[in-house]
Every structure is written in structure tokens, then in C-alpha cells.
Amino acid sequence: xxxxxxxxxxxxxxxxxxxxxxxxxxxxxxxxxxxxxxxxxxxxxxxxxxxxxxxxxxxxxxxxxxxxxxxxxxxxxxxxxxxxxxxxxxxxxxxxxxxxxxxxxxxxxxxxxxxxxxxxxxxxxxxxxxxxxxxxxxxxxxxxxxxxxxxxxxxxxxxxxxxxxxxxxxxxxxxxxxxxxxxxxxxxxxxxxxxxxxxxxxxxxxxxxxxxxxxxxxxxxxxxxxxxxxxxxxxxxxxxxxxxxxxxxxxxxxxxxxxxxxxxxxxxxxxxxxxxxxxxxxxxxxxxxxxxxxxxxxxxxxxxxxxxxxxxxxxxxxxxxxxxxxxxxxxxxxxxxxxxxxxxxxxxxxxxxxxxxxxxxxxxxxxxxxxxxxxxxxxxxxxxxxxxxxxxxxxxxxxxxxxxxxxxxxxxxxxxxxxxxxxxxxxxxxxxxxxxxxxxxxxxxxxxxxxxxxxxxxxxxxxxxxxxxxxxxxxxxxxxxxxxxxxxxxxxxxxxxxxxxxxxxxxxxxxxxxxxxxxxxxxxx
Numbered sequence: 001x002x003x004x005x006x007x008x009x010x011x012x013x014x015x016x017x018x019x020x021x022x023x024x025x026x027x028x029x030x031x032x033x034x035x036x037x038x039x040x041x042x043x044x045x046x047x048x049x050x051x052x053x054x055x056x057x058x059x060x061x062x063x064x065x066x067x068x069x070x071x072x073x074x075x076x077x078x079x080x081x082x083x084x085x086x087x088x089x090x091x092x093x094x095x096x097x098x099x100x101x102x103x104x105x106x107x108x109x110x111x112x113x114x115x116x117x118x119x120x121x122x123x124x125x126x127x128x129x130x131x132x133x134x135x136x137x138x139x140x141x142x143x144x145x146x147x148x149x150x151x152x153x154x155x156x157x158x159x160x161x162x163x164x165x166x167x168x169x170x171x172x173x174x175x176x177x178x179x180x181x182x183x184x185x186x187x188x189x190x191x192x193x194x195x196x197x198x199x200x201x202x203x204x205x206x207x208x209x210x211x212x213x214x215x216x217x218x219x220x221x222x223x224x225x226x227x228x229x230x231x232x233x234x235x236x237x238x239x240x241x242x243x244x245x246x247x248x249x250x251x252x253x254x255x256x257x258x259x260x261x262x263x264x265x266x267x268x269x270x271x272x273x274x275x276x277x278x279x280x281x282x283x284x285x286x287x288x289x290x291x292x293x294x295x296x297x298x299x300x301x302x303x304x305x306x307x308x309x310x311x312x313x314x315x316x317x318x319x320x321x322x323x324x325x326x327x328x329x330x331x332x333x334x335x336x337x338x339x340x341x342x343x344x345x346x347x348x349x350x351x352x353x354x355x356x357x358x359x360x361x362x363x364x365x366x367x368x369x370x371x372x373x374x375x376x377x378x379x380x381x382x383x384x385x386x387x388x389x390x391x392x393x394x395x396x397x398x399x400x401x402x403x404x405x406x407x408x409x410x411x412x413x414x415x416x417x418x419x420x421x422x423x424x425x426x427x428x429x430x431x432x433x434x435x436x437x438x439x440x441x442x443x444x445x446x447x448x449x450x451x452x453x454x455x456x457x458x459x460x461x462x463x464x465x466x467x468x469x470x471x472x473x474x475x476x477x478x479x480x481x482x483x484x485x486x487x488x489x490x491x492x493x494x495x496x497x498x499x500x501x502x503x504x505x506x507x508x509x510x511x512x513x514x515x516x517x518x519x520x521x522x523x524x525x
Contacts (some may be wrong), residue, residue: 015129015315015361018368022132026377030131033385034122034138040392041118041142047396048152049111051403052103054413057507058082059154060444063106066093067447075246077253080440086246087196088156101448103154110158114151117158118142120165125357127172128319130364132381137360139388140301141353144289145395146345156198157349163194163201164326164350171208171322178219184212184227191231192238199247200330200339200350205235207325214321251338265343266334286342289356290391305355307362323354408507409441412515415503416445419474419519423450426521427468430457432475432485439476439515441507446474458485464492469524471495478516485520494525 055063061080066089069076074089091109099105118141125137141147150157167187174183187208194201212228259266265281268274283299285292292298312320330351334341342348367380404410423429431438431446434456438446446453454463457473458480464471473485482497489495499521504514 015311015365018130019370020372022368022377023374026374026381027131029378029381030135030385033381034131034135036385037135037139037142037388037392038118038122040389041138041148042115044143044148044392044396044399045111045114045151048148048399049104049107051399053152053399053403053405054409055103055154055441055444056405056409057440059106060440063092063096063154064440064444064447066096067101069093071097075249077249081254081257083199083250083254083258084156085159085195085197085199086242087193088159088198089246092154106154107152110151110153110155113158113162114147117147117151117162117165120162120169121353121356124165124169124172124353125360127169127176128316128357129361130368132367132384133360133364135360135381136363136384136388137356139384139391140289140359141356143388143392143395144352144356145291146285146288147349147352148395150346150349155346157346159197160200160349161352163198164204165353166190166194167201167204167208168322168353171211172319175211175215175318175322178215178221178224181221181223181227184224184231188227188231188234191234192241195235195238195242198350199242200347202235202239203326203329203333204350205239206329207322209235210325211319211322215318259337262340262343262347265340265347266337267331267341281342284342285345286348286351287355288345289352289359290388301355301359304362304366305359307365308358308360309362311361311365312358323358326351326354408505408515411503411505412439412441412507413445415505415517415519416442416449419472420446420449420451422519422521423472426470426472427466428452428454428463428471430454430463430471430473432456432458432473432477432480437476439507442476442515442517458488461489461492464489464495470498471522473520473522475518475520476516478518482518482520486522495522496525497521498523 062078062082062084064080065078065082066074071090071093074093075086078084088109092106095105095109118138121141122134122138125134129137147158147161150161170183170187174180174187177183191205195205209228209232212224212231216224216228268277280295282302283296284294285298287298287301287305289298289301292301312323330339330348331341333339340347345352363384367377367384371377371380419429429446429450429452431453435443435447454460457463458475458477475485482500486495486497497520500518502516502518505517506514508515
């Protein structure tokens, strides 16, 4: 019984069989651990979602665009330097304008996309890897910090990974069984839709088209040829349509700024600097799965990725065009200064599935080649599953203890909640600055939670002459003293300062200094 092996119905035991066959009991243990990790992945995402983390800057800026526009206007270039694909924007607009203002409502779409990605990745990795490789790859992807974080944000990054996985899955299924043309027909039909939810999915669609072209040169089937042509047309046509609807306008407005912002993610021309850049990018956040970071923090993942790549070059070469072309196309876009390559994990979620897949393949190959005893197989399984589960537990606990992206995000929301409650027992809330001049984190929550707010109260002081003996005033200008404000409203009536509270919230980059926020409790004399 110890020598009995389990057969993978698709590809046996992965790219290459282990040196010593693993027992069926060990494979059952691996399956149980994989299920545990998938449950942990869903649980962590639901915990993070339930914590109702405050919106951070980019989320707030994107939502302010959604709040201020009609459905038709969502296809126009966005304000605040924001970029997002059209179908994602339309979906978020329908959610907010149909169901109201809430972190839960706006994040439910990305959450569902993120959870669906976990199970598609699991099914996809089973096609290509041994059970142990699947276990490790699923843990790297489903329990990686960035896939978890980005599926609980009002940003399209969770859809980048979902759309990429759908295309990787369809391409792999067709390469395995090229006689089943339906996979290509499905890809041709849905690719324009996927491009509408994710800009970088065009790199994956391009990789799929390249893989299909290579396979068609080997397997010249008329039905495959027709489906492949339609896939290419759908990819090019869908991308051009998305560009016309929204992408070109967004790039025209934000391109210059983004080229400066992402300059570190574009390859330099100097050969020596390029080599250093290449190492830095591939050992940084691009490969931060399940954990990692900048300045070489992801070196270990990159090294096992290289091992997995070598395994696929040796044993699974026919999948390499599908898996590697998205990297090449993204890199070309970076050379052209059109899209960043690495630098941040969030703009490379379309590459995350391949990174985790090949890293899982690399680790599995090392274990399966050098551990020869069944007791070692079981121990390796427990260690891999236990370490990956620990990542999920620590990540979830960290989120519970620190339920925010930055403390400043939580501070901004709590200040607005405090001020709105204080104003509810007064004659109203007066914001000294115009609405558009208020920092976006504060502006968002003031508009969500506030009622009957008087904006630009430093210039239009008529509020001081209206009935009521109390006003709560919110000021974001450190150079406007309370005495000067009182002098401005003196002609409308006698007021005194009954209380004041001041915060300095570090929302902007440190070099720009903290955001000044002051609340004044004014009482009529």
C-alpha cells in the first residue's frame, strides 16, 4: 500500500514524476491541506471585508469620480489622476447609485472577483502541477498579501487577476486538448468583455493569441484556425474599443504624470543600470508571494520561480508561450513608457498567477527529487501547509489589530464621524473651504456622512446670521486663525469660541507635511 500512487486525471503527477512515488495517503493529505488553505483564503478575505477598513486615498479619489458623474459621464477622463477600465467603473457606479454609500457596497465586486480567482487558480494549477506543487502554488497565490488586499479595495486590481486567470485557464485547457475547440470559442467570445474589466488583461490575451498561433503551426486544424483568427480579432477589436471608450482619454489626461510616478518601473537605457534594475525588479514587490518586499525581499520566491521555469522548459515547454508572453508584452509596454513593469504588485496582478504557479512547481520539484522517504513526504506536506496557513493567520490577525491601510486613513474617517455627530446637536456643520479644496479622504466621508453641510464657509458667511445659537466649523487651513474667522463673521452676529480641537493627519507624502484639521465649536453670545 505504501507504494501505491495516485493518478492525476489530467497530467499524472505534474511536469516530472518524483524520484520515489508518493503514496496515495500522502496525496490525500495534500488534498486536505489544499482545501484548508482555500478555506483560509476565503476566511481571510471575508475578515478583511467585514472589518470595513477606511477608504485610502486612491479609493477615495475614484469614488469621488463615481459620486459626481452620471452613468454616461463615467467614460470621460477621470479626475484626480485616476485610471480604471470602463466596465469596472460602470459596475461600481451602478452599485453606489443603486445601493448607496458604503465600503461594503463598493467593495463587494472586487471581493467576489478575488474569491473566484482562488478557485480558478486551484483548478488551473491542478492541470499543470503535481499535488504538492498545487498545494504550494495555491498557498502562494490565495494567501499572498497583495491578492488578499486588492480584492477588498475599490480598485480594479482584483479583476486584473480574475480576467488573467480565466484566459490562462482557457489557454491551458485548449493546449492540453486541442481537439476541443470550444475553449478557443469561449475565449474569443468573452475576451472583449474581460478587456472591459481589466486593462492589463490585454497582455494575457496577447499571450493566449501567441500560444494559439504556435500550436496552430503544429496542429493545422481548420476549426482551430477559424477560432484562433476570431480570438485574435476579438483581442485587437476589444482592446481598440476599450481604448476608444475610456482608455485613450484617461491616458491623455494622466500619461505625463504617470510616467513620472512610475519612472522606477521603466527600464533604464544604460546597460549597467538596466542589469541592476532587472535584479531589483525581480527580487522586489513583483515577486512578493506569499510575502516579500522591496530591496531583495522577494529573492527566495524569485529563485524558486527560476527553478520552476527550468522544470517547465525541460518538461512542459509547450505552455511557455502562454505563460511567459504576458511578461514580455508588459516589459515592451514599459520600454515604450506605456505601462509599468514591476515596481508595485498592484499593477502586476495579471502576472501573479504565473509567478505563483512556477514558484510552486520549483518548490515541488526540489522536494520530490530530494526527499525519498514517505515519512519525509508527509513531513514536507505538513511543513508546507502549516507555514502557508501561518501566513494567513498572521495576516488576518494583523488586519484585526490594524484595520486600515495606514493609521491616517482611519484617523480621517474617525474625525469626520466625530465632527458629524457633534454637528448633529448644533445648527449645522460649516466647512471653511470649498468642497473641492478639502482633502479627498475628508471630503469623501463628509459627503457620505454629513447632512446639510455648508461649504466654503470662510467666504460665504451668511450662515452666521441664520437662526441657531451653535455652529460646528471645520477648517483645513493652518494659516486661518480662529480669531480671523470670528472677525469675518462678526457682521452676521456675535459669536465666541466655546471649544476647539486640532489634528495633524499625515495623509500626504511626508515631504509635503501633514494635513491640518481643526474643529471649532462656535456659540452665539
